Amino acid sequence: MAATPTDTGQQVREAEEAGTASGPETLTFAKALNAALADEMAADPTVVVFGEDVGPLGGVFRITDGLTARFGTDRCFDTPLAESGIMGMAVGMAMNGLRPVVEMQFDAFAYPAFEQVVSHVAKMSNRTRGKVKLPLVIRIPYAGGIGGVEHHCDSSEAYYAHTPGLTVVAPATVADAYTLLRDAIRLNDPVVFLEPKKLYWSKETVDLAALRRAADEALRTGGRVAGGIGTAAVARTGTDATLVAYGPSVSTALAAAAAAEAEGRSLEVIDLRSIVPYDDATVDASVRRTGRAVVIAEAPGFASVASEIAARISERCFHSLAAPVLRVTGFDIPYPAPKLEHWFLPGVDRILDAVDELQWDEPAAGEQEPSRSAGFDSAGGGPAAFSSPAGAGTRPAGGTGTGFTEGPR
Amino acid sequence: MTISTGRTPQAARGTESGSGAVDALLPSDVPVQLIDADGVAHSDSRYPLPAADLLLDAYARLVAGRRINDQANALVRQGRLAVYPSSHGQEACQVAAAAVLDTQDWLFPTYRDSVAVMSRGVDPLQVLTLLRGDWHSGYDPYEHRVAPQATPLATQLLHAVGVAHAAKLKGEDTVVLALCGDGATSEGDFHEALNFAAVFHVPVVFLIQNNEYAISVPLKNQSVAPSLAHKAVGYGMPGERVDGNDVAALLSVLGTAVLRAREGGGPALVEAHTYRMQAHTNADDATRYRSADEVQDWVPRDPLIRARNYLRGLGLLDDASEDELAAGAEALAAAMRDGLNADVEPNPLDLFEHVHTVRTTQLREQAELLRGELQRDEAERDALNRRSSGPAGHSGSSGASR
Numbered sequence: 001m002a003a004t005p006t007d008t009g010q011q012v013r014e015a016e017e018a019g020t021a022s023g024p025e026t027l028t029f030a031k032a033l034n035a036a037l038a039d040e041m042a043a044d045p046t047v048v049v050f051g052e053d054v055g056p057l058g059g060v061f062r063i064t065d066g067l068t069a070r071f072g073t074d075r076c077f078d079t080p081l082a083e084s085g086i087m088g089m090a091v092g093m094a095m096n097g098l099r100p101v102v103e104m105q106f107d108a109f110a111y112p113a114f115e116q117v118v119s120h121v122a123k124m125s126n127r128t129r130g131k132v133k134l135p136l137v138i139r140i141p142y143a144g145g146i147g148g149v150e151h152h153c154d155s156s157e158a159y160y161a162h163t164p165g166l167t168v169v170a171p172a173t174v175a176d177a178y179t180l181l182r183d184a185i186r187l188n189d190p191v192v193f194l195e196p197k198k199l200y201w202s203k204e205t206v207d208l209a210a211l212r213r214a215a216d217e218a219l220r221t222g223g224r225v226a227g228g229i230g231t232a233a234v235a236r237t238g239t240d241a242t243l244v245a246y247g248p249s250v251s252t253a254l255a256a257a258a259a260a261e262a263e264g265r266s267l268e269v270i271d272l273r274s275i276v277p278y279d280d281a282t283v284d285a286s287v288r289r290t291g292r293a294v295v296i297a298e299a300p301g302f303a304s305v306a307s308e309i310a311a312r313i314s315e316r317c318f319h320s321l322a323a324p325v326l327r328v329t330g331f332d333i334p335y336p337a338p339k340l341e342h343w344f345l346p347g348v349d350r351i352l353d354a355v356d357e358l359q360w361d362e363p364a365a366g367e368q369e370p371s372r373s374a375g376f377d378s379a380g381g382g383p384a385a386f387s388s389p390a391g392a393g394t395r396p397a398g399g400t401g402t403g404f405t406e407g408p409r
Numbered sequence: 410m411t412i413s414t415g416r417t418p419q420a421a422r423g424t425e426s427g428s429g430a431v432d433a434l435l436p437s438d439v440p441v442q443l444i445d446a447d448g449v450a451h452s453d454s455r456y457p458l459p460a461a462d463l464l465l466d467a468y469a470r471l472v473a474g475r476r477i478n479d480q481a482n483a484l485v486r487q488g489r490l491a492v493y494p495s496s497h498g499q500e501a502c503q504v505a506a507a508a509v510l511d512t513q514d515w516l517f518p519t520y521r522d523s524v525a526v527m528s529r530g531v532d533p534l535q536v537l538t539l540l541r542g543d544w545h546s547g548y549d550p551y552e553h554r555v556a557p558q559a560t561p562l563a564t565q566l567l568h569a570v571g572v573a574h575a576a577k578l579k580g581e582d583t584v585v586l587a588l589c590g591d592g593a594t595s596e597g598d599f600h601e602a603l604n605f606a607a608v609f610h611v612p613v614v615f616l617i618q619n620n621e622y623a624i625s626v627p628l629k630n631q632s633v634a635p636s637l638a639h640k641a642v643g644y645g646m647p648g649e650r651v652d653g654n655d656v657a658a659l660l661s662v663l664g665t666a667v668l669r670a671r672e673g674g675g676p677a678l679v680e681a682h683t684y685r686m687q688a689h690t691n692a693d694d695a696t697r698y699r700s701a702d703e704v705q706d707w708v709p710r711d712p713l714i715r716a717r718n719y720l721r722g723l724g725l726l727d728d729a730s731e732d733e734l735a736a737g738a739e740a741l742a743a744a745m746r747d748g749l750n751a752d753v754e755p756n757p758l759d760l761f762e763h764v765h766t767v768r769t770t771q772l773r774e775q776a777e778l779l780r781g782e783l784q785r786d787e788a789e790r791d792a793l794n795r796r797s798s799g800p801a802g803h804s805g806s807s808g809a810s811r
Binding site: 048074079080082084085087088089090091092093094095096097098100112115116119120123124125126127128129130131132133164165167187188189230276277278279280281 | 544545546567575579598604771
């Protein structure tokens with residue numbers, strides 16, 4: 001770049017100190033994103049950051065805090081207030097050798113850019129047979145749970161995940177906020193990077209220096225960061241059922257798993273980390289082991305990412321499933337006003353209710369039919385064979401000669 | 410106004426006598442014209458008449474462009490092209506847009522600008538890949554610095570701004586010329602592109618080919634602005650209007666705007682007044698919304714006629730050299746015919762090739778699904794071929810008995 005950074009030196013020293021520091025530290029999700037942006041800008045002069053209020057203000061969520069001061073107004077700058085303009089200009093900049101990272105300010109404010117995203121960002125590589133790659137990142141403060149007013153809390157991932165050509169990432173941890181954003185900037189494809197707003201100020205103890213070294217090393221060797229975009233993580237191990245979540249729903253799923261443990265159920269939690277690419281292998285392996293699955297997402301459930309995941313699990317793990325795959329999602333309504341969002345969002349209770357529905361009284365498919373008589377387990381009197389529907393789906397076909405009669409229908 | 414070089418918007422805005430600053434951005438009262446419909450040159454103190462050799466070269470390209478349009482229309486009728494949005498009547502804009510750019514510059518065309526893309530040097534067969542239906546874009550945009558032809562209106566104007574912005578940040582000597590039509594000026598992206606270009610003061614020249622129609626909707630239903638070029642003042646950039654059928658005026662006005670942008674003067678908007686002589690595409694019926702008389706009125710204003718008359722008047726063109734130009738255009742058309750008459754079988758497995766840099770698991774599975782279908786189809790074809798390859802074959806009788 002022709003521009004000289006207007007660095008005062010202080011930020012550099014801070015960064016250097018951070019880079020050489022070692023050991024765990026307490027870090028917010030927001031600060032981890034900020035560090036990822038700064039580190040990529042420092043490592044690669046073609047990385048440029050722009051959007052609405054991302055300059056001196058540092059963004060409405062302060063994710064770009066200090067970047068203009070450190071790298072200059074050619075590297076981090078405010079644009080006119082027009083999202084399609086931001087997106088379309090990023091396409092051209094990426095065509096001409098830069099790596100733009102744009103901020104959409106709020107999920108629902110990204111919609112004016114939708115045509116650029118769907119018609120150009122997603123299609124350019126395919127349209128030009130790979131001649132024009134668009135290495136750009138669309139950062140979107142995303143989803144609800146922060147008491148935001150209308151148009152500030154949308155879960156818009158389905159629009160992007162449904163658009164071939166986009167990579168869609170949704171970090172759920174502070175460490176992933178850093179690592180996945182750096183990986184997203186390095187990727188030669190366009191990435192929609194969904195940042196759960198409710199996590200911005202959450203804190204975790206992470207070894208940022210170690211994460212930084214890993215990302216720098218990957219950059220030096222021209223490779224990808226280990227554990228980068230495309231692999232899901234087992235956020236909590238368990239044996240009885242699998243909760244599949246991403247972004248803002250992971251922490252809710254973990255809370256539900258902790259509560260379930262107190263009730264004697266061991267729930268595994270999968271953090272998808274990226275919706276596209278979707279890690280079938282990790283999800284399938286977990287579900288095949290546990291035999292039960294609940295998919296959790298804030299977005300309205302109809303025609304949603306959660307629906308796609310539930311369908312994939314059902315298709316691929318059918319013979320391991322003891323119960324239908326359930327979804328706990330937002331209702332199929334516009335995002336509610338702040339005083340009502342609590343009723344909309346998937347919460348621990350709703351997740352545990354869904355887990356309770358996973359047909360625990362029935363043996364899992366493939367399990368040996370227990371020798372118990374269904375009749376004796378059923379409530380109420382009367383001949384067992386006449387009253388119990390239990391086990392109908394897991395009994396061997398035919399039924400004659402097994403000691404059980406089919407009973408009248 | 411004159412698009413003079415080197416003036417910044419800040420300078421214009423800073424002028425206290427505000428009306429003067431605004432006036433400086435306004436377009437001419439009438440479109441700039443250097444050669445009239447009869448082929449007579451008129452001097453304009455603001456815009457010099459291009460040198461005769463440049464005009465002769467432009468005329469050769471006009472002749473080629475007209476032949477390309479006619480040939481492409483014929484290829485649609487023969488089923489060799491799926492569709493062709495013709496620029497018949499607008500060839501002067503097409504030729505000038507390419508001619509004013511240097512190698513390091515970029516052109517951002519629309520679907521109607523195939524002739525401009527070819528005029529910039531892209532292989533006609535690669536250009537027509539889109540309209541033939543083999544793939545969405547057939548050329549490498551970096552080879553001649555020509556963006557893929559844009560179909561969603563005005564969206565490409567923002568890409569042009571981005572390329573120019575990146576060039577400015579990297580200190581490259583690159584000017585971007587972005588094309589759009591009159592209908593596209595109603596799109597939000599037109600507004601955002603001009604505003605971004607002006608605010609970031611990037612080297613882009615926007616050329617509106619105002620051909621009077623957006624498919625069926627006439628300009629008066631599209632905009633009631635004094636002219637489309639007047640819109641420039643709202644963004645703080647100069648606007649100019651030019652006779653879009655006068656290749657000399659186009660070369661001069663666009664050349665001035667490109668030079669100004671190259672020297673750091675920022676973006677400019679040029680509106681070329683022209684006319685779409687044919688229907689929107691072969692799928693359109695223009696008789697439903699405009700009269701034959703209206704079209705007929707534009708025939709004498711044809712961009713080829715006036716350039717030809719002017720050059721013949723100068724003695725730069727005679728029957729022999731015209732025959733030579735016609736023969737060159739005919740050779741081009743013949744190459745187009747031959748290329749498009751050759752059957753090309755697109756490989757279905759290419760469908761998965763460039764969606765992501767690293768193919769996802771799901772796309773790998775889907776590609777395998779398609780590969781399996783293709784193999785089954787091939788096996789069935791082979792079996793059919795064996796059966797039909799005659800009774801002399803060793804397995805012919807058993808095959809026939811089934």
